[in-house]
Amino acid sequence: MRPSQGKQTGQRRTRSVQKTLRPIKNRAPRRGPGHNKRPSARSVSVQRNTARGAIKNTNESVTARRDVSLIIPAHNEASTLAKILPRLATWSEVKEVIVVANACTDATVDVAARFGAKVIHLSEKLGHDTGRAIGAKHASGEFLLFLDGDIAWTRNDLRPFIGALREGADVAVNRYPLPTDRTYHHPTSVAKRALNLALQHPEWAASSMTTVPHGMRKSALEVIGWQNLAIPPLAFTAAVLGGLAIKRPKYVNVGKRNRLRSRAARDYSVKDVILGDHVQALAYLLSQRGVRGGFPDGTRDRSNLSQSDDDWFAPTLSALSQSFSSIGQFRSAAVIPAHNEKQALPGVLKEVSKLKLSRVLVVENGSNDGTEKLDGNDEITVWHFARPLGHDVGRSIGARAVRHYHCVLFVDGDFRISHRSLIPFRDAVLWGNTDLALNDLGRKLPLDHKRDPVSTMKSLLNLFLRRPDLDLTSLTAVPHALSQRALQTIPTEDLSVPPKAYVRAVLAGLEINPVHYVDVVTTNRRRPLLHAVQNGSQLAQMIIGDHLEAISVLVAQRGLRGGFEQPRRLDVLESLDEPQ
Structure with missing residues (x-):
């Protein structure tokens, strides 16, 4: 199934990710405020020219190679086009410039x-990237190369992308940005890196179809859907899930060459649009691969979480709750x-006991090294489970x-933290009127750790939740503390998937604060089966799946784009697809 682009404005709450995705042909998108007039395909004028600099097929041997369509969306780019069209329109491999x-x-x-381009002229603003889709719809070349109209491209910039397509790639994308680029930690780059992690291609780093230049075979549109090119991360996800061959042939630093535009020149934030695009792409991924995106759940035994307090562990739980409720005012x-x-x-318990808490509960599970012999006392209650519960289930x-x-x-x-x-x-x-008091990891964590998969997913989730101030803050990391209000608001079973509980907390409007930095990266006991790369980084794989499961909750509550606006004129694309 091809992904659909979703509604143009206003995200309706839905009960499941699967219900939010339908083929675009089956419905007309809702138009937002100020878009009362639906432009028809007749409002799109196409001009074909044979003026100075136009592409002419005069040599048969050269004609056989003229199979590239260059697609350039442009809004007031006359000066840049005057520089680049003479060199592009006369390129021997180019069949047409659109x-x-x-x-x-x-x-x-x-x-x-004047320089022989095929001009598709629309009187209204289309919004980000919509021109790419329209250009692809009208292209006739075997290979499509997408550019922006505000960058002075050279043939050397573009040749590797065409070469990759000729050598068998279905899609060729820019390697930009690299970890050494200052933009690598920009919110949009974080989203690109996270999408590639979710697509199980971490080697692609932050490469994306959001970035130009990129190219594809015209035949790839049968898998991607030409309309979805208006939402590049969605198109990219469709390409990967559709089994298309994707290559990264060249690094072109478009960050240095892209013309900066004032926010006043448009009535939306490009950053927020791109973040919304990535929510939508991940929602499509989850609809195809399941709520965890195909990632493992580790060793978690969630069967215990589905049981009520009246089930098999009720006697212990009842006694425990009664003993706790009788202690202290706070x-x-x-x-x-x-x-x-x-x-x-023992060291962990020694430090915790110095806090003079009302009670300490140890959830021992499946141990065979002697931990299972630990006895409780007046301050410590030990709850024993014969089987391992798996990651974080003990918290729940x-x-x-x-x-x-x-x-x-x-x-x-597994490691001692000073009281x-x-x-x-x-x-x-x-x-302190805080509901979730969390470890402020982002404050001191080295930059190389901020690039790792787990940190990337934490940062992405905070961006999606519109809390960039929280940086790498997460319920995944200990230590953290929860208020009574938080524990009565968040379903306790969700605490076994910390990012999912975290999303519940944010959506419920709980007060969340990073209160103190504790180094849990270098002090945490390393477990080869969980941490080692040669073993598939099982822990990282599980945590990526946790974040995707959390994003499914966000999508169910805030809609297909996670509440981010969709300013594009997607109705123009549908009008072009209607029979004439």
Whole structure:
């Protein structure tokens, strides 16, 4: 199934990702405010010219190679087109240059016509990238190369992309940006990197069809759908899921060469549009590969989470809740999952005990190193499970027992954190009006760690939630503390998938603050089966899946684009697709 582009404005809440995606032909998009007039295909004028500099097929041997359509959307780019069209229109491999001129008030149309371009002239602004789709619809070449009209391209910039297509690639994209580029950590680059991680191609870094130049075979449109070129990440996702061969033949630094435009020149944020495009692309991915995007759930045993308090562990839970509820005016607790932590757990408990909490709950599960022999006392309750619960499930089970407490601190049993570093989390909840007190990892984490898959997904989720101020803050990392309101708002079973619980908290309007930095990267006990690259980075794969599962919640609540606007005139594309 091809992806659909979604509605033009206003994201309706939906119950599932799958229901938000339908083929574009089956429905007309809703037009937003100010778009009362639906332009018809007749409002699109196409001019073909044989003026000075026009493409002429006079040599048969050369004619056989004239199979490239150059597609250049342009809004008031007369001066740049006057520089590049003479060299592009006479390029021996170029069959046609298509200039999609939208709402131009300068000489763009005249300049394009003077140099023999096929001009598609629209009187209204189309919005970002829509001209690419229109140009592709009208292209006749075997290979399509997409450019922007505000960059002075050279043939050397473009030859590698055409070469890659001739050598068998279906799609050829720019390698820009590289990790050494200053734009590599820009929000749009984070989204591109995260999409490639979700598509299981981390080697592509931040390469994307959002960036020009890029090219494709005309036949690739049968898989992608020409309309979807208006939403480049959606088109890119369709290409990958459709099995097309994608190559990255060259690095072209368009960041240095792209003309900066004032925000006042348009009534929308390009950054927000691109972020919305990536939400939409990931929503399509989830509709095709499932709620976790095909990523593993690790060793989690979620069967325990589906049981109510009255099921098989009810007696222990009931006694535990009663003992907790009888302690103190401001009750605080700690939950510590532990699996085979005989060496580290005593040190963890020693530091936590210094906080003078009302109760400490250890959720021991499936241990065989002696941890299972740990006994409780007046301050510590140990809850034993015969089988391993898997990653973070112990948090959910512990939280269910203490959800009526004013503050619950979550730490792991595999490494010791000083009680002095834990105090800010407790105090932020008890006296700081904070619902989620989180580890401020982004403040001191080295730049190379911010590029890793887990950090990339954390950053992406905060961007999608419109909380860029939270940077790498996440419920995935310990330590963190939750308020009573948070524990009664977030379903406790969602705490076993921390990013999912995090999205619930943001959508519910809970107060979230990064309160203190604790280094959990270098101090965390390394487990070869989970962390090693040669073992497939199982932990990273699971956490990527966690974030995709969280994004499915966001899409279900805020719509196909996660609440980001869609300013493009997608109705123009549908009018072009109607029978004439």
